[in-house]
Amino acid sequence: MALLQLEGVTVRFGERAALDRVDLAVAEHEIVCVLGPSGSGKSTLLRVVAGLQAADEGRVLLDGSDRTRVPAHRRGVGLMFQDHQLFPQRDVAGNVAFGLRMHKVAAAERSRRTGELLDLVGLPGAERRSVASLSGGEQQRVALARALAPEPRLLMLDEPLGQLDRGLRERLVVELRGLFGRLGTTVLAVTHDQGEAFALADRVVVMRDGRVAQAGTPLEVWQRPSSEFVARFLGFDNVVPATVTGAAAATAWGKVPVPDGAPQGERTLLVRPSGVRLASRGEGLAAVVESMTFRGSRVAVRLRPGDGPVLEAECPLRDAPAEGAGVSVVFDPEDVVVLDGP
Ligand SMILES: Nc1ncnc2c1ncn2[C@@H]1O[C@H](COP(=O)(O)OP(=O)(O)OP(=O)(O)O)[C@@H](O)[C@H]1O
Structure with missing residues (x-):
């Protein structure tokens, strides 16, 4: 059974459908990257799954049960935004442990998990550093550790490496894929960057005007674009x-x-x-x-x-x-x- 399933999901803003009867399934442990030009509905898709945006039609199922009407904080999905939004007044540990504190995890366990996550994202011992003193790439890692801390079944990433320069992105994307593989995290990520999507994903979904233009493994999509739109989008x-x-x-x-x-x-x-x-x-x-x-x-x-x-x-x-x-x-x-x- 798919961990996440969207059935005929439509979201309208006025006359315009930002998502138009979208069907999509994400299997457990799968990494799916959603690609598409600006305005094609990628962020809306994430927001609907996270519960931050209501669907006008269709259903969002997690583990086979309908969560369309369940509020965001009870869906059990993690979301990491484009601009990583760290809390500037808290140190690294305060940021990473935020979700654990919300889930009332005891202090000793919080600090153990925080240490473990910082090791995992390649920032061992960074607990007491202030987030302002971190580079863009380090902040990205802290944001990732924070999103992973509550152990969401499904992690959603919106332009996870968007702000970073190309060299760092290429390195981090390989690390991320390894990390998700080790943790068995199911991931739904949105990116503008084809290179990033193709390096990270088990499957890519190309969107156009609120619809799925093509879905397949990176190799399938690269070898056999389904349409002129997808071919041109790939460059x-x-x-x-x-x-x-x-x-x-x-x-x-x-x-x-x-x-x-x-x-x-x-x-x-x-x-x-x-x-x-x-x-x-x-x-x-x-x-x-x-x-x-x-x-x-x-x-x-x-x-x-x-x-x-x-x-x-x-x-x-x-x-x-x-x-x-x-x-x-x-x-x-x-x-x-x-x-x-x-
Ligand atoms: N809150 C909103 N109110 C009105 N229109 C919206 C709202 N959010 C999104 N839209 C519209 O819905 C469409 C899809 O937007 P969305 O942000 O999902 O696209 P995107 O593919 O993520 O774009 P980008 O890559 O630029 O972030 C766009 O036409 C956008 O203008």
């Missing part, structure tokens, strides 16, 4: 209308080979940059190298073809072409995805 730009006939598609870039068994007819085609191969002049679609972005040992190449829209290609650093050079492009069907629908 793919090579998306064009196509007519698929047999093993090839007619596009603005000419004929593009498609994988075996691809759906036929009027479709939308995604070509991953890794499937745009630069060949010796004369073999395929003629294009000019417009610009390049260096990403470690690989180069993202922006191409201006003679026909059709700009193409993003990717190649190893050693094969990087010269800017302004004329090249030929051939497409690798392995990296072509025929999206469902036109």
